[in-house]
Structures are given as C-alpha cells and as structure tokens.
Amino acid sequence: MSTTANTDTTGTKGLAPAATRAFSAREFAVRYGFIIVTILFYAFFYWTEPAFRLETTFFSMMKFTSVVAITGLGITTAMTVGGLDLSVGSTAGMSVTISAMTMVIYAQSAPLAVGAVLVGGLLIGAMNAFLIVVLKIPDLLATLAMMFSIQGLKLIPVDGQSVSSGLILRDGTVAPGKFTEGFLKLDRGFVGPVPYPAILMAILTIVMWFFLTHTKWGRVMYAIGSNPEAARLAGVKVGLYKAGAYMISGVMASISGLILSSRIGQGDISAGASLLLDGIAVALIGTSVLGANRPNALGTALGAVLMGILITGTTIRGYPFYLQDVVKGAVLLLALVFSFTLSRKKHRHQPAVPM
Amino acid sequence: MTSMFELRDITKSFGTNQVLRGVDLDFEPGRVTALLGANGAGKSTVIKVLSGVHEYGGTISLDGAPITVDSPGTARRLGIEAVHQKISDGVIPGLSVAANLLFDEIVTNETSRFASSRSLLPKAKEMASILDLGWTDAQFKGDVDDLLLADQQLLLLARALVRKPRLLILDEPTSALSKAEADRLFEVIEQLTEAGVGVFYVSHRLREIDRIADELVVLRDGQIRGRYEPPFEWSSALDDMLGQTRAETEERNDEMQGTSDVLALQGVQLLPKADPLHVTFRAGEVTGVFGLLGAGKTELASGMFGAAPFKVGAMTLNDSPYSPRSPSAAIKAEVFMVPEDRAAGTLVGDWSIARTSSLPFLSAVSSLGVLNAKSEHDVGEDVIKSFGVVANSAKDPVIALSGGNQQKVVVGRWLKEQPAVMILDEPFQGVDIGARHDLVVRVREVAKAGSAVILMSSDLEEIMQAADRVLVLVDGEIQHDTYLSQTSREEILDSLVTS
Structure with a gap:
C-alpha cells in the first residue's frame, strides 16, 4: 500500500549525464516552449502587419486582454485548491447588470456601483463555497448550477432587458440615472499611454502571484489542491481555504465585470457570455508556462496575453471571426501537450473531477 | 497419496520484486486449510494465482493431472471459487439483491438481462436458501446497497456456492461479520466440508483458524515457513509469520515507566x-x-x-x-x-x-x-x-x-x-x-x-x-x-x- 510507491526512489537522484542530455531538449520545450511560442507569434504579426507595430495597438491589445486575464486569475485560484469555477462568466455578466442598475435605475454614484458589484461577486463566491464545502456538491457541478442560476436571476429585476440611460421603468417613468463619467473612465482612462485596465491587470497579477507563492495562505491552497488529505492531516482547515478561494474567484470575476460594464457603457444582458471559456483556457494554458504544471498567476496572465496577441493579430490580418476559436483551441491543445505529454513531472496538480 | 489440488513450486514476480518464491500447497476434499501471513507476505498473490488472475511459474495439478489456471474462467470451470475480502469488488450497486445473486448467469445470458426482479426471485431465493439467509421479498427486490455489509458478504458467498465449487477460497471472510454471523458462516463451512468441498481460509483472526482449520500454513516473504496440524502451536506459528525469533531480539535495559x-x-x-x-x-x-x-x-x-x-x-x-x-x-x-x-x-x-x-x-x-x-x-x-x-x-x-x-x-x-x-x-x-x-x-x-x-x-x-x-x-x-x-x-x- 503506502510503501510500494516509495521504496524504489533512491536510484533516481543521480541521473547519468548522458541521460540528462538526452532529456534536455524535452525539458527545454516544457520549460520555455510556451514563452517561445508567444514570442514567435508576436514577432510574426510584428513583421507582417504594420498596423500591429503601433503603440496604440499594443495597449488596446493589453486592454482587451485584461478582462480575460483577471477572470483567469480567479479561475486559477479555484484551480489551486483543486476545484474549478464555472460561474465566473455569469458573475461578470451579473456585475454588468448590477453596476448599470445602481447607476441608471437608482441614480447612485460610481463608487457605490463598484462597491455593490464587489459585494455581489463576494456573495456568489460565498454561495459557491457553501454548496461545495457545506453541502459537499462537487466543484464542477455546484458552479455549473450557479452559472445557470445567476444567468437567469440577474434578469429578474431588469425584466430581461439591457439597462441603459433612458430606460422606461415598470411604472412608466424614465430611469433617473446614467453611467457616470467616473465609471466610464475605469475602462477608458489612461496613465500616460497605458490604459487603466492594463494597469489593473498587472497589479492583480502581481498581487495574486505574491499571494499564491509567498504567503502561507497560498501555500496551504496549493497543498489542498495537490493532496487534500495530507493537508487535512497537517492541520489545515481545508473547507475554510476552499471557501476563500471561491470568494476570491467571485471577486475577480466581478472586477472583470466592472471593466466590461465600463467598456460597454450599458447594462448589456449578454455581457460576459464568452468569458468563462476564455478564462478557463488561459488558466489552463497558464499551468504549462515554465513547466510549472500547476495553476499559477503569472502563467495565467501570460496565457491571456498570448490569446490577446492571437486575436488582435488575426483580426488585423482580416481572418474571419470564427477562425479565432480555432486558434484558441489549437493554442490550448499545444499548452496541454506541453504539460501532459512532454512533461516528465509525475506529480501533477489534481484537476477538478466531478466524482 | 494425491491431493485434489496440488501446487508445486509456485513462483510469481512483479518486475524485479519476487513475491512468491516456490510455494507448495495441497488442498484435500473436506479439509479447511488456513493461511496465515503478515502484510506483504504474498497471501493475496497466492489467491490470485489460484483464481486465475495472475500468471505464475511452477505447476498446479488436479487429481494428479497437471492443469493450467490461465484465466478466471478456467479457474471457475475447474471448480475454484473465491470470495474476496473487498465486498465492493463483488457486489454491483444499483442492481437488486436478486440480480446480484444471479449476476453471473445474467452475464452469461443464461437469464435474460431484461428479466424483472419478480422473475428472478424464485431462483434467487433458491440460491439464498443454501445459506439459509431468510431475507424478505422486499429485500430481494431492493437495491443491494440497502443490505448490511455482512449480508452482502453472505450474498457473495451464496453466489460462489451455487456453482458447487470443489475448492472455496475465503479471504478474510469475517472482517465485516458480527460474532453470530461469523458462527453462521462456520456452520456453513462445516456443512461444505462434510459435503467434500475443500476450503482455503485466509485470515488474521487466530481464534477463527483455531476453531475451524484442519491445517495451518504460514507464509512469509513468499515462502511457506511452517505447517501445523491441530492443536496449533501458536507461538511457533506466529514466529514463522513475524519472522524473528526471540533469540534475534536484542536485549534491552532502557525501559521507561511514565x-x-x-x-x-x-x-x-x-x-x-x-x-x-x-x-x-x-x-x-x-x-x-x-x-x-x-x-x-x-x-x-x-x-x-x-x-x-x-x-x-x-x-x-x-x-x-x-x-x-x-x-x-x-x-x-x-x-x-x-x-x-x-x-x-x-x-x-x-x-x-x-x-x-x-x-x-x-x-x-x-x-x-x-x-x-x-x-x-x-x-x-x-x-x-x-x-x-x-x-x-x-x-x-x-x-x-x-x-x-x-x-x-x-x-x-x-x-x-x-x-x-x-x-x-x-x-x-x-x-x-x-x-x-x-x-x-x-x-x-x-x-x-x-x-x-x-x-x-x-x-x-x-x-x-x-x-x-x-x-x-x-x-x-x-x-x-x-x-x-x-x-x-x-x-x-x-x-x-x-x-
């Protein structure tokens, strides 16, 4: 039982030099393959498309990347504790509606709208945590159910309509408020040439990277994702940390929703629809970056940047929109080949399995 | 004298790890042969060789003629039935008790797979009567998961017995049973041996072995270390099982009493x-x-x-x-x-x-x-x-x-x-x-x-x-x-x- 896996490991320490050299190409591919692919794509578009070389193109690319990256950071946190959060797209969509309602229907200030959205994200995270930790529903299934519920629930107070200024309310009056200038600046503001969302993405990436790798809480989350029983027997309150991870995921999704809402400038009911799949894709891509073989914040951000490069590049080259999905799928597959096929690491972070 | 089943010089390796190093065993009709061994001694490997799960080296003969046990199906045809320790390996959750009892027949199409539990019932009851199980109709029709663990164990035993085995292998059969249920099992074993069935009884429970076994064989590190006839000499048998004798234990004089x-x-x-x-x-x-x-x-x-x-x-x-x-x-x-x-x-x-x-x-x-x-x-x-x-x-x-x-x-x-x-x-x-x-x-x-x-x-x-x-x-x-x-x-x- 316990002993079989551990008895024959003494010999593996001193690999013969020849063997080390033979595997080094593979090792190199696993470690740097993804970064090289990113650079190659960037170089390709850079040399072939003059429009791609513009500074404004670069920054608008970063701006568009930010929403997916921040959602991906949330998913990364859920993946770190061995779960997966399928409700992030709906949560972002809900945030768009909440912010629009706060400002348009209730004529409140931008800070209050931001606060309401963040609290909303936190509550969704708490609800996910309740389903998973207390009711013991598998992560995938619980967040799937939440995904549908939020999608529908957010439409109830707005009667299924998108919320924009001038909206006619149920009692026949016109909605009193509008998207404030300050709120619209969230997406449209700049520091020098750098758009706010790009800055926010950078800050959140660094914060999450620091949190996951340099704090005891992040350390514990990785332990849970890799071997929950060992974590429990080392005194970790597994449920508490899982709950925390889903709450972070919810808040991250709501931040993406804020940027989306500011970008669209109205409470579009279909906002955030594609965000879930993109977010999962970049979080999965992130696990392969630098051969980490586990969810990590920097990898997720890099994955989002690569996605951004590909979308922007193919758009500039005039490829039809549906090719974008093909490209996304191919990149994700490549990342999975790096971490599952090529990697020699025996100990992979446990993915969420609905059993 | 030739035995019913005769195992000679059975060997088995997994990679470089030799698990069985030349095991000789004899099984006679109507005799209970008990096997004792610590974790990793090779007990389950012996069982798996006999039930056709593992390939092996050495020879097995039946009534003096050499045979090859190369698959679980062969083992079954030769009259070897095993009831494994892990109940979950045997019962199929989601099926009724009756369907579980008749599962082998359903698989081999002797019984229609669409048969309702009502039509399975008479047959299932007949099988259960071998062990005098006394379940109600509702229990037969109910999900097997609703049975107590002990009853599930008995169900598996009934399933093995219906094929009238010549050699019945029982691997830790009482681990889920209460004393009364275990007593019932021992009565069944006695009836079986009277009817000429050989029983291979693998257990850690020395008292049970003491009670029912006609021969005790001790396995350690893939070899038979001792054979005993009743009354068993337990301290010697346990020495065989645990490997060291008293002489090898170092003397200590550092005892602390808290x-x-x-x-x-x-x-x-x-x-x-x-x-x-x-x-x-x-x-x-x-x-x-x-x-x-x-x-x-x-x-x-x-x-x-x-x-x-x-x-x-x-x-x-x-x-x-x-x-x-x-x-x-x-x-x-x-x-x-x-x-x-x-x-x-x-x-x-x-x-x-x-x-x-x-x-x-x-x-x-x-x-x-x-x-x-x-x-x-x-x-x-x-x-x-x-x-x-x-x-x-x-x-x-x-x-x-x-x-x-x-x-x-x-x-x-x-x-x-x-x-x-x-x-x-x-x-x-x-x-x-x-x-x-x-x-x-x-x-x-x-x-x-x-x-x-x-x-x-x-x-x-x-x-x-x-x-x-x-x-x-x-x-x-x-x-x-x-x-x-x-x-x-x-x-x-x-x-x-x-x-």
Whole structure:
C-alpha cells in the first residue's frame, strides 16, 4: 500500500549525464516552449502587419486582454485548491447588470456601483463555497448550477432587458440615472499611454502571484489542491481555504465585470457570455508556462496575453471571426501537450473531477 | 497419496520484486486449510494465482493431472471459487439483491438481462436458501446497497456456492461479520466440508483458524515457513509469520515507566461490534499498540487525532475534556499524528523537504502571512540534521528520498517542539533497518523528554524494539496491557489467540 510507491526512489537522484542530455531538449520545450511560442507569434504579426507595430495597438491589445486575464486569475485560484469555477462568466455578466442598475435605475454614484458589484461577486463566491464545502456538491457541478442560476436571476429585476440611460421603468417613468463619467473612465482612462485596465491587470497579477507563492495562505491552497488529505492531516482547515478561494474567484470575476460594464457603457444582458471559456483556457494554458504544471498567476496572465496577441493579430490580418476559436483551441491543445505529454513531472496538480 | 489440488513450486514476480518464491500447497476434499501471513507476505498473490488472475511459474495439478489456471474462467470451470475480502469488488450497486445473486448467469445470458426482479426471485431465493439467509421479498427486490455489509458478504458467498465449487477460497471472510454471523458462516463451512468441498481460509483472526482449520500454513516473504496440524502451536506459528525469533531480539535495559497520565480514553468504541475501551496513555514512555490487520489500530490513532472522531466515548487530555473534531483541533492541543499511509496521508506532490516540514506550522515561518523563505529552509535543514536524513539539502523533493528518509522527514516535522502526545501509525513500513533504528532512538528521546508517544504496529519486533509498554489490540478490544519487562513474547502472542 503506502510503501510500494516509495521504496524504489533512491536510484533516481543521480541521473547519468548522458541521460540528462538526452532529456534536455524535452525539458527545454516544457520549460520555455510556451514563452517561445508567444514570442514567435508576436514577432510574426510584428513583421507582417504594420498596423500591429503601433503603440496604440499594443495597449488596446493589453486592454482587451485584461478582462480575460483577471477572470483567469480567479479561475486559477479555484484551480489551486483543486476545484474549478464555472460561474465566473455569469458573475461578470451579473456585475454588468448590477453596476448599470445602481447607476441608471437608482441614480447612485460610481463608487457605490463598484462597491455593490464587489459585494455581489463576494456573495456568489460565498454561495459557491457553501454548496461545495457545506453541502459537499462537487466543484464542477455546484458552479455549473450557479452559472445557470445567476444567468437567469440577474434578469429578474431588469425584466430581461439591457439597462441603459433612458430606460422606461415598470411604472412608466424614465430611469433617473446614467453611467457616470467616473465609471466610464475605469475602462477608458489612461496613465500616460497605458490604459487603466492594463494597469489593473498587472497589479492583480502581481498581487495574486505574491499571494499564491509567498504567503502561507497560498501555500496551504496549493497543498489542498495537490493532496487534500495530507493537508487535512497537517492541520489545515481545508473547507475554510476552499471557501476563500471561491470568494476570491467571485471577486475577480466581478472586477472583470466592472471593466466590461465600463467598456460597454450599458447594462448589456449578454455581457460576459464568452468569458468563462476564455478564462478557463488561459488558466489552463497558464499551468504549462515554465513547466510549472500547476495553476499559477503569472502563467495565467501570460496565457491571456498570448490569446490577446492571437486575436488582435488575426483580426488585423482580416481572418474571419470564427477562425479565432480555432486558434484558441489549437493554442490550448499545444499548452496541454506541453504539460501532459512532454512533461516528465509525475506529480501533477489534481484537476477538478466531478466524482 | 494425491491431493485434489496440488501446487508445486509456485513462483510469481512483479518486475524485479519476487513475491512468491516456490510455494507448495495441497488442498484435500473436506479439509479447511488456513493461511496465515503478515502484510506483504504474498497471501493475496497466492489467491490470485489460484483464481486465475495472475500468471505464475511452477505447476498446479488436479487429481494428479497437471492443469493450467490461465484465466478466471478456467479457474471457475475447474471448480475454484473465491470470495474476496473487498465486498465492493463483488457486489454491483444499483442492481437488486436478486440480480446480484444471479449476476453471473445474467452475464452469461443464461437469464435474460431484461428479466424483472419478480422473475428472478424464485431462483434467487433458491440460491439464498443454501445459506439459509431468510431475507424478505422486499429485500430481494431492493437495491443491494440497502443490505448490511455482512449480508452482502453472505450474498457473495451464496453466489460462489451455487456453482458447487470443489475448492472455496475465503479471504478474510469475517472482517465485516458480527460474532453470530461469523458462527453462521462456520456452520456453513462445516456443512461444505462434510459435503467434500475443500476450503482455503485466509485470515488474521487466530481464534477463527483455531476453531475451524484442519491445517495451518504460514507464509512469509513468499515462502511457506511452517505447517501445523491441530492443536496449533501458536507461538511457533506466529514466529514463522513475524519472522524473528526471540533469540534475534536484542536485549534491552532502557525501559521507561511514565508516571503522569496525559491522554485518557473512556468508553471509546473502536469497531462497530467491539466493547467500549478504557485506556490511559502516560507521558515519559512509549506505548506500543500491537495488533494484526483490522484490529482497530488506525481507528484508535485517527480518533485520538480527530481525523475520524470517535462516535462513542470520551477523552481527557491533561485532565481537561478533549474531543477534537478535526486534526487542526488536535494539533492545537499538541496532539500530533504521523498517518499510516505515507504517500496518501503526508506527501504533497513534489514538495521539498523544507515545504513538507513547515506545512503544519506555517505561522512559525511567516509574519503577517508572508512566508520567510530562509526560516522555512532552516526548518527543513533542522529536520535533516536532527534526524540524519540523507539528502543534499532541504530543497530536495521528499518523494525522491528513500522510504526511510521520507519517514524521518514526516516524523521529524512534528518534533521541533515537545508535543503532548505523538501518535505514530505503522511508522516503520517501507523503512530500512538503519532508518528504523534512528527513528526509534529519536522517538524514545521525545518520550523521555516528557511526551506520551503511542506507536501502532502489526509487527511485534517493532514494538519490542521501540516501546516500553505494550497494549495488545484484538477486534477493537484491549487483550493485554503491561510493561515489556513484565511480559514475554509468548504471553503477548498468546493474548492474540486467547481472550
């Protein structure tokens, strides 16, 4: 039982030099393959498309990347504790509606709208945590159910309509408020040439990277994702940390929703629809970056940047929109080949399995 | 004289690991042959060879003619039926009791797979009558999961018996049965032997073997070490099973007797049918809990550590009520445990020695939540130094170390400070002799410095090497509680058999 896996490991320490050299190409591919692919794509578009070389193109690319990256950071946190959060797209969509309602229907200030959205994200995270930790529903299934519920629930107070200024309310009056200038600046503001969302993405990436790798809480989350029983027997309150991870995921999704809402400038009911799949894709891509073989914040951000490069590049080259999905799928597959096929690491972070 | 089934020089290897090294066994009609062996002795491999699961070297003959048992189907045709220990390997949840009884027929299309449970019922009842099971119609039609574990075990037995086997293999058949149900099983076995069936009975329960077996065979390290006819000479048989004889055990004169009570258990029930248990663990001594597989050692350890809290009974720790609902609560009370299964219970991925060592006490290596890489590294290096772990540095992954060194890390990480209680569940599994010695020395130092150390083992030599006091656990009840200097190896082994 316990002993079989551990008895024959003494010999593996001193690999013969020849063997080390033979595997080094593979090792190199696993470690740097993804970064090289990113650079190659960037170089390709850079040399072939003059429009791609513009500074404004670069920054608008970063701006568009930010929403997916921040959602991906949330998913990364859920993946770190061995779960997966399928409700992030709906949560972002809900945030768009909440912010629009706060400002348009209730004529409140931008800070209050931001606060309401963040609290909303936190509550969704708490609800996910309740389903998973207390009711013991598998992560995938619980967040799937939440995904549908939020999608529908957010439409109830707005009667299924998108919320924009001038909206006619149920009692026949016109909605009193509008998207404030300050709120619209969230997406449209700049520091020098750098758009706010790009800055926010950078800050959140660094914060999450620091949190996951340099704090005891992040350390514990990785332990849970890799071997929950060992974590429990080392005194970790597994449920508490899982709950925390889903709450972070919810808040991250709501931040993406804020940027989306500011970008669209109205409470579009279909906002955030594609965000879930993109977010999962970049979080999965992130696990392969630098051969980490586990969810990590920097990898997720890099994955989002690569996605951004590909979308922007193919758009500039005039490829039809549906090719974008093909490209996304191919990149994700490549990342999975790096971490599952090529990697020699025996100990992979446990993915969420609905059993 | 030729036997019914005759096994000669059976060998079996998995890779370079030779599990069976030339086993001879004879099975006669109407005789119960019992097999005794410790974990890893090769018992289940013998069973799997006989039931056609494994390829093997050597010869098997039936009524004097050589045969080949090359698949489970062949084994079945030859009249070999096995009831395996793991009930979940046999019953199919979601099907009715009747369908489970007739499952083999359904698979071979002898019975329509669309048959309703009503049409299966008469046949199923007939099968159940062999064992006199007395189930109601509702039970036959109900889901097999609604049966008690014991009834599921009997269902599997009925399924094996319907094919009228010549040799019936029973692997730990009573582990889920109460005494009355076990008695019922023994009556069935008696009827079967009277009808000329050979029975191969594999069990850790010495009393059962004593009661029903006509021959006892002891297996250790893939070889037969002893054969006994009743009345069995138990101390000799157990020596064969456990491997060392008294002469090889080194004399000790370092016995410690603790004085202050630390952890007291009152009326704790370890196994579903066991009597309540009262025991006190004392500081300043190593208490060895000796018991064979299934005696309740792991239940005892995980109950005291809060990993699987006791459902019945109470505990006090240093005279205050102590009822940990989780390991984290136990750890706060300075009760630590090293679990039995090292890979599943302690190792996290490819974590380094430093990370593995610091995991239970992350607050000690962080300030305001931010980890300090240097103090974390130092924790790892401390463990390496104080336990003599063979590793290049604390950055080495634990998984790359030998079993003994892995164990030093997962024991050492708890012992930076003096615990109130240190529980070690089978700490020497997969641990080489040198590392075992080092661990024993360190663990005894911890006890001497004032901790209550509790060591669970199914290997008496380990207990005799490391412990001061010995508790013998049989079927969840304590049969013997004394200091090693006041008892003998024979007395301890006797307590396994006699109540």
